Amino acid sequence: MMNEVWLIGRLTKDPEEKKTPNGKTVARMTLAVDRDYTNTDGERETDFIEIIAWEKLAENCIKHLGKGRLVSVKGRLQIRTYDDSQGTRRKAAEVVAEKVKFLDKAKENA
Amino acid sequence: MMNEVWLIGRLTKDPEEKKTPNGKTVARMTLAVDRDYTNTDGERETDFIEIIAWEKLAENCIKHLGKGRLVSVKGRLQIRTYDDSQGTRRKAAEVVAEKVKFLDKAKENA
Amino acid sequence: MMNEVWLIGRLTKDPEEKKTPNGKTVARMTLAVDRDYTNTDGERETDFIEIIAWEKLAENCIKHLGKGRLVSVKGRLQIRTYDDSQGTRRKAAEVVAEKVKFLDKAKENA
Amino acid sequence: MMNEVWLIGRLTKDPEEKKTPNGKTVARMTLAVDRDYTNTDGERETDFIEIIAWEKLAENCIKHLGKGRLVSVKGRLQIRTYDDSQGTRRKAAEVVAEKVKFLDKAKENA
DNA sequence: TTTT
DNA sequence: TTTT
Numbered sequence: 001m002m003n004e005v006w007l008i009g010r011l012t013k014d015p016e017e018k019k020t021p022n023g024k025t026v027a028r029m030t031l032a033v034d035r036d037y038t039n040t041d042g043e044r045e046t047d048f049i050e051i052i053a054w055e056k057l058a059e060n061c062i063k064h065l066g067k068g069r070l071v072s073v074k075g076r077l078q079i080r081t082y083d084d085s086q087g088t089r090r091k092a093a094e095v096v097a098e099k100v101k102f103l104d105k106a107k108e109n110a
Numbered sequence: 111m112m113n114e115v116w117l118i119g120r121l122t123k124d125p126e127e128k129k130t131p132n133g134k135t136v137a138r139m140t141l142a143v144d145r146d147y148t149n150t151d152g153e154r155e156t157d158f159i160e161i162i163a164w165e166k167l168a169e170n171c172i173k174h175l176g177k178g179r180l181v182s183v184k185g186r187l188q189i190r191t192y193d194d195s196q197g198t199r200r201k202a203a204e205v206v207a208e209k210v211k212f213l214d215k216a217k218e219n220a
Numbered sequence: 221m222m223n224e225v226w227l228i229g230r231l232t233k234d235p236e237e238k239k240t241p242n243g244k245t246v247a248r249m250t251l252a253v254d255r256d257y258t259n260t261d262g263e264r265e266t267d268f269i270e271i272i273a274w275e276k277l278a279e280n281c282i283k284h285l286g287k288g289r290l291v292s293v294k295g296r297l298q299i300r301t302y303d304d305s306q307g308t309r310r311k312a313a314e315v316v317a318e319k320v321k322f323l324d325k326a327k328e329n330a
Numbered sequence: 331m332m333n334e335v336w337l338i339g340r341l342t343k344d345p346e347e348k349k350t351p352n353g354k355t356v357a358r359m360t361l362a363v364d365r366d367y368t369n370t371d372g373e374r375e376t377d378f379i380e381i382i383a384w385e386k387l388a389e390n391c392i393k394h395l396g397k398g399r400l401v402s403v404k405g406r407l408q409i410r411t412y413d414d415s416q417g418t419r420r421k422a423a424e425v426v427a428e429k430v431k432f433l434d435k436a437k438e439n440a
Numbered sequence: 441t442t443t444t
Numbered sequence: 445t446t447t448t
């Protein structure tokens with residue numbers, strides 16, 4: 001099937017580094033993506049979209065990205081299902097990054 | 111910002127029709143999108159992605175689509191936050207459809 | 221940089237098979253993609269877009285696709301420059317396919 | 331049908347302003363989009379892609395963009411056919427912009 | 441004809 | 445919980 005996502009937005013915080021049991025690097029990021037249009041209250045809403053990157057891409061993100069950075073992400077939308085602590089079935093959506101482009105320069109001393 | 115999603119998959123059930131308080135038609139659909147690759151158990155996983163369509167697009171989907179139909183959807187990824195019945199903050203992800211293309215013919219008497 | 225193209229359309233003819241000097245299979249196809257809107261004469265125009273596929277993807281296209289088939293193509297837009305027989309610099313645009321999905325069933329005996 | 335193009339690249343020159351006979355503004359731009367991979371000579375090739383924008387979007391591009399600016403473009407791939415001065419049928423490819431995002435800050439005094 |  |  002086809003499943004393609006393309007986003008441009010800003011990181012809400014530094015990438016969070018994780019390791020899988022077998023040692024693969026995972027980076028978790030949240031991207032703030034402003035909507036084009038304002039809502040009925042005249043406010044511009046923002047989608048906060050979870051991004052996950054794996055291995056070398058994850059390492060590059062962790063090394064070079066930080067809070068506030070503007071990036072483009074190409075990836076696919078993944079829906080995970082899991083049971084929470086109360087045993088209720090929950091769903092989590094995240095974009096699995098296949099390509100991340102750093103669009104502004106890192107700020108010095110920031 | 112940019113926020114584009116492109117999906118091809120099959121409807122898991124008939125579109126569900128809703129109305130907003132001011133009378134706009136909304137269609138809710140779930141799209142089953144198979145992943146390209148099999149997991150470590152050799153199984154092909156599927157993402158079940160919530161789709162929402164508005165007004166005339168919603169009406170067309172309700173009128174012409176049904177369970178099992180193959181469609182392509184172009185839209186944007188939207189993350190809604192809400193408080194559940196226990197007052198816990200939850201997130202829901204859905205693709206707001208901007209264009210839906212019907213890719214196979216409707217089955218007769220089905 | 222980023223360079224992504226998504227198309228859905230029909231093949232105007234059977235894929236054309238070529239071989240590179242070192243034996244790689246290449247498939248050339250033309251995709252007819254109708255525009256959404258009609259022009260000022262009330263006619264729906266069509267873009268005829270050149271598609272090129274390589275190696276295993278090319279072989280699959282050659283084996284399974286034919287004139288009139290509905291396909292989706294994900295790829296990148298490539299602009300080649302060359303000098304024609306009169307020595308004039310010319311440009312050719314083509315989409316290099318990365319993924320091709322066959323959207324309708326092959327017709328029997330056709 | 332579906333026809334979506336997403337590009338990130340740099341303008342090779344300032345946007346060129348045109349007017350249609352009935353007074354609509356048109357902007358023509360060329361986007362340099364580097365490929366991800368190097369060719370067999372170890373060089374990184376670049377696709378020079380023609381972009382066309384209409385009316386208000388054209389005016390914004392003309393007003394705010396210039397040579398060297400980094401932009402993202404969302405649009406559709408259009409193939410125009412025309413007869414050249416020798417009466418030979420030619421094809422021209424261009425991306426009709428639907429959305430253009432300015433990704434770096436304009437340089438002062440440049 | 442090409443951008444960084 | 446959120447970025448500019």
